[in-house]
Amino acid sequence: MKSTQQLERQLKRRSKAAKLEIWGRMVSLTALLLIVAVVVGIIGFVASKGIATFTSNHVNLWDFLSGKNWNPGITDAHGKPEVGALPMIVGSFLITILSALVATPFAIGTAVFMNEISPNKGAKILQPVTELLVGIPSVVYGFIGLSVVVPTTRALFGGSGFGILSGTCVLFVMILPTVTSMSADALRAVPRYYREASLALGATQWQTIYKVVLRAATPGLMTAVVFGMARAFGEALAVQMVIGNAALMPNSLVSPSSTLTSVLTTGIGNTVMGSLQNNALWSLALVLLLMSLVFNLIIRLIGRKGRLQ
Amino acid sequence: MFVNNDVMNATTKEERHVIQLNDPEHPVILSTEGLHVYYGKKEALFEGDLQFASNQITALIGPSGSGKSTYLRSLNRMNDRIATVTGKIMYRGVDINQPDIDVYEMRRRVGMVFQRPNPFAKSIYDNIAFALRLRGVTDRHQLDEIVETSLKQAALWDQVKDDLNKSALALSGGQAQRLCIARAIAIKPDILLLDEPASALDPVSTGQLEDTLLSLKAHYTIIIVTHNMQQAARISEYTAFFNQGRVLEYDTTSHIFTNPSVQVTSDYVSGNFG
Numbered sequence: 001m002k003s004t005q006q007l008e009r010q011l012k013r014r015s016k017a018a019k020l021e022i023w024g025r026m027v028s029l030t031a032l033l034l035i036v037a038v039v040v041g042i043i044g045f046v047a048s049k050g051i052a053t054f055t056s057n058h059v060n061l062w063d064f065l066s067g068k069n070w071n072p073g074i075t076d077a078h079g080k081p082e083v084g085a086l087p088m089i090v091g092s093f094l095i096t097i098l099s100a101l102v103a104t105p106f107a108i109g110t111a112v113f114m115n116e117i118s119p120n121k122g123a124k125i126l127q128p129v130t131e132l133l134v135g136i137p138s139v140v141y142g143f144i145g146l147s148v149v150v151p152t153t154r155a156l157f158g159g160s161g162f163g164i165l166s167g168t169c170v171l172f173v174m175i176l177p178t179v180t181s182m183s184a185d186a187l188r189a190v191p192r193y194y195r196e197a198s199l200a201l202g203a204t205q206w207q208t209i210y211k212v213v214l215r216a217a218t219p220g221l222m223t224a225v226v227f228g229m230a231r232a233f234g235e236a237l238a239v240q241m242v243i244g245n246a247a248l249m250p251n252s253l254v255s256p257s258s259t260l261t262s263v264l265t266t267g268i269g270n271t272v273m274g275s276l277q278n279n280a281l282w283s284l285a286l287v288l289l290l291m292s293l294v295f296n297l298i299i300r301l302i303g304r305k306g307r308l309q
Numbered sequence: 310m311f312v313n314n315d316v317m318n319a320t321t322k323e324e325r326h327v328i329q330l331n332d333p334e335h336p337v338i339l340s341t342e343g344l345h346v347y348y349g350k351k352e353a354l355f356e357g358d359l360q361f362a363s364n365q366i367t368a369l370i371g372p373s374g375s376g377k378s379t380y381l382r383s384l385n386r387m388n389d390r391i392a393t394v395t396g397k398i399m400y401r402g403v404d405i406n407q408p409d410i411d412v413y414e415m416r417r418r419v420g421m422v423f424q425r426p427n428p429f430a431k432s433i434y435d436n437i438a439f440a441l442r443l444r445g446v447t448d449r450h451q452l453d454e455i456v457e458t459s460l461k462q463a464a465l466w467d468q469v470k471d472d473l474n475k476s477a478l479a480l481s482g483g484q485a486q487r488l489c490i491a492r493a494i495a496i497k498p499d500i501l502l503l504d505e506p507a508s509a510l511d512p513v514s515t516g517q518l519e520d521t522l523l524s525l526k527a528h529y530t531i532i533i534v535t536h537n538m539q540q541a542a543r544i545s546e547y548t549a550f551f552n553q554g555r556v557l558e559y560d561t562t563s564h565i566f567t568n569p570s571v572q573v574t575s576d577y578v579s580g581n582f583g
Contacts, residue, residue, distance in 0.1 A: 193427040197489070200387060200421035201440040202413045202496065211443070216430055 043289065050286025053279040059083050064283060070247035070263070072277040083280045085260075087249045089287065092259040094250065095164055095239065096232040099171035103179050104225050108214075110176075111183035116209050127184075133177035142238035145170035150242055157254045162244030165253040170238050175228035182227055186220025187213060222302050230295035234288065236261035260284045326570035327358065327559040330547075335362035338530050339384065339419075339500055344396035344406075346379050346388065353379045353392070356555035361500075361547075366522060366531040368541035368562065371551030372577065377534045380551070381502050384532070385419040386412045400500075417444075420498035424505040426485035428477035428492075433469050436477045436488060440496045455495055462528070463491035464521045483514025487521060494529065501525070503533040507540060519544050538578055542566050550574045 053059050059081060067084020075081050110130075114122025149169045154161030190213050198208040214221070244256025245266055264284055271278040330337050339361040346354035354376040361367050369377040383394045386405070389412065398406040405415050417440075428436050437456045438446075446452060456473070460466040465487045469480070477488055486506055493501060503522075507515040515537075522531055522544055535541050541548050541562065548565040550558040550573075558565060558574040569575045576582050 191427075193423060193425055194429060196387065196423060197427040197429065197492075198439075200385065200416060200423070201443070201492065202416040203440070203443050204413050207443055211439070212429060 046282065046285050046289050049279065049282035050289075051283075053083065053276070053283040057081065057276045057279055059276075059280075064280075065089070068249055072280040081276055081280075083276070083283075085280075085284060085287065087247050088258050088260045088263050088284065091164065091243070091250055091257045092233055092261070092291075095167045095171060095243075095259060096229050098164070098168040099175060099232045100179075100225055100229045102168065102172045103176045103228060106172075107176055107179035107224070107228070108183050108221060110180045111187055112209055112214075115184050115187040116205070116213060122184075127181075130177045130181050130184075133173075134181070138174065138235060138238040139241075141170055141174050142241035145238060145242040153254060159252075159254045160244065160256060161254070162242060162256045163252070163254045164243065164250050164257055166242040167239045167259070168253075170242055171232045171235060174235060174238060175232050178231055179224045179228035182224035183217075183221050186217040186224060189220060190216045219302050219305060223299050226295055226298050226302065230292055230299075233291055233295070234261065236265045240265050260288050264288075322572040322575070323570045325356075325555075325557055326574075327556060328561075330360045330362050332362055335365050337361065338363040338401060339532075340399045341380075341384075342397040342399065344380070344383065344394065344398065346376070346383055347393040347395075348391070352554065354383075354554050357551075359549055359556060359559055361530060361532055363530045364526055364528075365546040366526055366533060366544050367547040367549065368545035369532065369534045369549050369551060370536075370538060370541050370577075372582070373536075374553075375551035376554040377549075377551040378504055381504055381532065381534050382421075384500075384502055385416050385421055386410075387421065417496050418498050419500045419502065420493035420496070421502045421504070422486070422489050422493050422506050425509055426480075426482055426489055428480065428485050428488050430476065430478055432474045433477045433480070433488060434473040437492050437495045439492065444496070459491040459495040460488075462494055462521075462525060463487045464517065464524070465491055481514070483510050483517060486510060486514070486518060490518075490521065490525075494525070498529065500530045500532065503531065505534050505536060508536060515540070538566075550577065552577070 053064065054061055063080065064083055064085055066086055067082070068086050069076070069082040069084045070087060071082040110126065114126040145166060149166045150161040152161075153159075153163070153166050153169075157165070194212050194216055195208055198212045199205070203211065239259055240262035243258060243262055245258050245262055246256040247258050247263060248256070250257035264281055267277070267281050271281060337360045341358050344354065344357045345352060346357075357376065357380045359367075369381060371377045379388065379392070382388045383392075383406075384398060386394070388394055394406060396406065397404045400415075400419065404410075405419075429439065431439070434456055437459055438452050441452060441455060446455075457466060457470075460469065465484060468484060469475075469488075477485065480488060486509075490501075490503075490506075507518050510518060519540065522533070525531065533541075533545070545562045547559070548562040549556050550565060550569075550571070552573055558569055558571045560570070564570075565574060566578055569578060
């Protein structure tokens with residue numbers, strides 16, 4: 001009887017292990033809550049500031065999205081402020097889609113080479129080079145764009161050289177390593193036995209790559225491209241340095257134009273908090289934020305579809 | 310241990326025992342001469358010279374790491390990129406281990422099925438049509454016909470004939486493995502190599518797979534690596550016993566399992582090691 005009580009006491013006593021368990025949970029829970037608070041805070045702040053344009057300055061949402069004139073300090077003939085964001089929205093999408101279109105074939109080609117055709121050289125040379133490219137600060141890309149790409153564009157196509165084309169060239173190099181390394185991951189995730197099965201059926205290596213490996217990796221490759229697009233869409237500094245920063249509808253690929261991010265970086269220091277000029281910029285930031293949520297959603301959807309297959 | 314020592318002393322066993330085939334009804338279709346396999350500098354197979362009779366099942370048995378899978382994978386040059394294979398692999402009088410052999414054409418004649426069922430993430434139909442399409446067969450009727458006969462030969466037709474367009478990944482393990490066999494025989498190979506095809510399957514599926522193999526014998530020469538000695542005894546005509554990178558004994562299956570000539574074989578088949 002006595003020994004039973006003793007055993008119970010021993011078992012119910014909080015051991016060191018049990019205390020450590022609680023401590024561990026507390027630490028990870030705190031970290032999680034902090035991150036959630038930061039994310040919610042950012043979204044809430046950007047949303048409240050971004051919506052102010054429409055609530056306190058009474059700008060029509062449709063005018064904002066479809067207007068072609070961006071000049072928040074000035075009112076037009078009807079007494080409405082000129083806050084048409086369409087040139088920037090078009091600029092951002094154009095530059096994102098073009099750079100993704102150019103980068104995708106190169107990225108997948110490189111990934112195929114370093115993963116399928118020459119894994120040894122791929123691991124030794126290409127992998128470190130790709131990682132190095134990811135680490136180069138965007139101002140360096142922008143500076144090279146400014147001193148090399150812009151003059152070249154000017155010489156080849158005339159005009160000032162600033163514009164969507166130069167932006168696309170710079171972004172192409174910037175997103176290439178991201179898309180390449182994620183594509184390589186996607187290819188690496190294709191089980192080895194798919195390749196073996198195909199080779200054993202008499203398929204050549206190239207047939208195996210494009211009929212089996214790329215097919216099986218498609219969701220991963222699409223995710224890689226969307227990630228690259230998200231990066232291109234959100235890139236500010238390098239684009240701002242080569243795009244010309246004129247809030248005009250781009251009428252050609254070599255005419256100066258602007259993106260959501262470039263207008264934000266050039267304008268945010270020159271406005272007073274709470275003014276329409278400032279609020280309008282926050283609205284652009286809100287559009288950016290919503291777009292990055294959309295990109296995230298697309299990546300999620302692709303991932304889910306890939307798992308279901 | 311005492312008993313074993315007694316047996317060792319009582320019987321005079323050979324060191325190595327490999328027969329030459331001489332069966333006019335089942336002539337030798339594939340043989341290896343002086344085959345050595347190296348992974349880097351490490352030699353994985355020292356002595357692996359065997360002959361295979363056409364339209365018969367030959368089982369390769371032996372403990373893990375004995376070189377039997379290495380040997381099998383060398384036969385249709387699946388080891389090309391990961392190992393160095395020297396020696397001759399004679400297929401109908403041609404050495405297919407020469408560098409100028411078109412391995413893709415050769416693998417059409419020497420097919421392979423792997424340990425783990427590995428259907429592609431495509432429909433059942435497309436899995437079987439895969440190798441045919443690679444070879445430019447596009448005629449729908451011809452494809453339909455070959456898909457049907459291949460599935461029938463692999464004893465899978467009745468279970469999947471209404472689901473040909475469904476994903477092959479939804480099949481059970483046993484069905485998936487028979488799909489892989491159907492996929493391999495769709496291009497009508499001469500020889501079918503199987504690398505432990507039943508090791509991932511339950512006993513019922515294994516039994517069905519064995520029946521399938523027995524019925525396929527009429528059309529194909531089958532070489533199968535197996536860890537399951539009962540399986541080797543049930544389905545094969547000839548058995549080769551591999552140990553530590555060499556073929557220690559090769560003879561008819563009944564000889565290997567009832568009265569092996571080599572002591573190590575005897576120990577292995579009676580379950581004393583391995």
